[in-house]
Amino acid sequence: MDSILGGDSKALNQHNGIKFQQYAFDIVINGSNNRSYRTNGRSNIDYYAFGEKIIAPADATVVLAVDGIADNIPGQVNTMYIPGNAVMLKTANNEYLFFAHLKQNTVNVKEGDMIKQGQLLGRCGNSGNSSEPHLHFHIQDAMSFDTATGIKCYFDHINVNKQMSDDHSPIKGEKIKNIKD
Numbered sequence: 001m002d003s004i005l006g007g008d009s010k011a012l013n014q015h016n017g018i019k020f021q022q023y024a025f026d027i028v029i030n031g032s033n034n035r036s037y038r039t040n041g042r043s044n045i046d047y048y049a050f051g052e053k054i055i056a057p058a059d060a061t062v063v064l065a066v067d068g069i070a071d072n073i074p075g076q077v078n079t080m081y082i083p084g085n086a087v088m089l090k091t092a093n094n095e096y097l098f099f100a101h102l103k104q105n106t107v108n109v110k111e112g113d114m115i116k117q118g119q120l121l122g123r124c125g126n127s128g129n130s131s132e133p134h135l136h137f138h139i140q141d142a143m144s145f146d147t148a149t150g151i152k153c154y155f156d157h158i159n160v161n162k163q164m165s166d167d168h169s170p171i172k173g174e175k176i177k178n179i180k181d
Helices: none
Strands: 002-005 025-029 053-055 060-066 085-090 096-102 120-123 135-140 155-160 163-168 175-177
Antiparallel strands (some): 002 175, 025 135
């Protein structure tokens, strides 16, 4: 089951207060041990999320694809390129979907690609300003971080704390699961 960091206030979401990512989610996978890693968490492969597939939630055009940034050692961050390996999609509704901290050399799309919902974008990693493998995801109204405003994200159908929910925007502490799992 995935754990989420997100919500509408600084107490729920460390991204709140940053205009373009004010409604961002940081998603980790917790195991039955209620931790995000299997043993001691000293290597990326110890984390449940590391290497998991990141798929496109909608049909879109790839407007940014960055790959080749090394994954961090857990507990260390790369502040040179904060998003790390990343993909940005532009939807037909002119919304920009941003996926960050992907695994090095796994980005499976390139700028200009027209992609379909369910298509593989890459794999979860620990690149950029990331202290452990997780997915950073947010939606914004323009491509440039300098001018964009974050857009609140709602999931059509999602399992939240073992209950089905429609049109839901998860918040910190909720346990979410894709209904296809």
